[in-house]
Amino acid sequence: MDPDEVVRLVEELKISTCHEEEQTLTIDxxxxxxxxxxxxSCLVAKIFSPKAINREAVISHLPRILQAIKHIEICSVGDNLFILDFKSLQDRKQAFSGGPWNIxxxxxxxxxxxxxxxxxxxNFDTMPIWIQCYNLPLVLMHKDFLQKLGSQLGDVEEIDTRENxxxxxKFARLRVRLDLRQPLxxxxxxxxxxxxxxxxxxxSYERLPDFCHNCGIIGHSFRDCENSWLEKGKLTYDSWLKAPLRGSGPKAKYPNSPPS
Ligand SMILES: [Zn+2]
Structure with a gap:
């Protein structure tokens, strides 16, 4: 049975008036x-794509992508939805705390x-991502202000500062939990x-996966974009949102005046 169908049937059962005697079991x-x-030792993984990704290909490639040292047992439980059982807790920690990963x-x-x-x-609507903040006056690169700055983007989970x-x-660095339904x-x-x-x-976002250059949302390309608030063909997002490797500076120059 399709997982969505299971969810729908269970919801119907919750609200229906049952005339039969129900079989019940108390969980201890x-x-x-x-x-x-x-x-x-498990994690649940959701792949953000409007298309169903080939399950066998995911199961085959995912351990290498996650740089796992030991075996991962992977089971498909729905379209683009997988359960991963890690044989190494270090591999699990790296997968969960690292990233964002993409396949x-x-x-x-x-x-x-x-x-x-x-x-x-x-719910897979949010995920944390490291963000590099450029052009920030040095006098504002302290934890209190960076907390306020990051809260404009989402829930701040970590701020990369020195002990003081x-x-x-060249930039401040924050790990913020973003709402993936919203444009970057x-x-x-x-x-x-x-x-x-x-x-x-x-x-600038570290390890940013592909996103829509029309609406700025992760999970689809501009060719598949169904958001109509921007005129198609006028792409307002560019690859400079992808942060370079730390310490190497932006690959592409920002525009002189940031777009409004
Ligand atoms: Zn879009």
Whole structure:
């Protein structure tokens, strides 16, 4: 049975008035604990693509992409949805905390299994990503301000500063949980209260997978874009949103004036 069909039937059962005598079973904590020990080595992976990716190809390529040292047992549980059982907890940690990963140019979003959560009903709308912030005045490259800056983009999970809470270098670096349903932001305008010119903080995303250069959303190409708020053919997003390797500076020059 298709996973979506299972979800639909269960929802119908919840709201229907049942005239039959139901068979019920109370779950004890032992049953949960045994299961949680077993699933502690697993992650659930969702591949962001409007098309169904070949399952065998995913199962074959994913361990190499994740740079796994030991074997990963991979099981398909729906379109672009997989359960990964890691033989090495270090491999699991690297897959979950590293990334973003992509396969065949499509983003992979990981979730941990938690309690009685149903794999097919999991939410994959957000994921953390490291963002490099350029053109930020050095005086503002401290943890308090970077927290405020990052909160304009999503939930801030980590700020890369030195022990004294300051960041020094060409850019500040934040790990922020982004809403994947929203377009990537290209910049943040800082309004300076003293009447000085506004500052444009330019954003560059590390390990950014392919995204739509029409609407800025990850998960489809501009050829498949169904968002109509921008005129097709006028692509406003460019590859400079993809951050270069750390320390090597942007590959492409930003425009003199950030786009509005
Ligand atoms: Zn689009």
């Amino acid at each position: 904590t032992d049953a949960l604990q045994i299961g949680e020990q077993r699933t502690g 065949f140019r499509n983003l992979i979003v990981f979730r941990e299994l938690c309690g009685l959560q149903n794999v097919t009903a999991m 809470g300051f960041s020094m270098g 932001k290209k910049h943040i305008r800082l309004k300076i209260q003293s009447g000085q010119e506004d500052v444009f903080v330019l954003l």
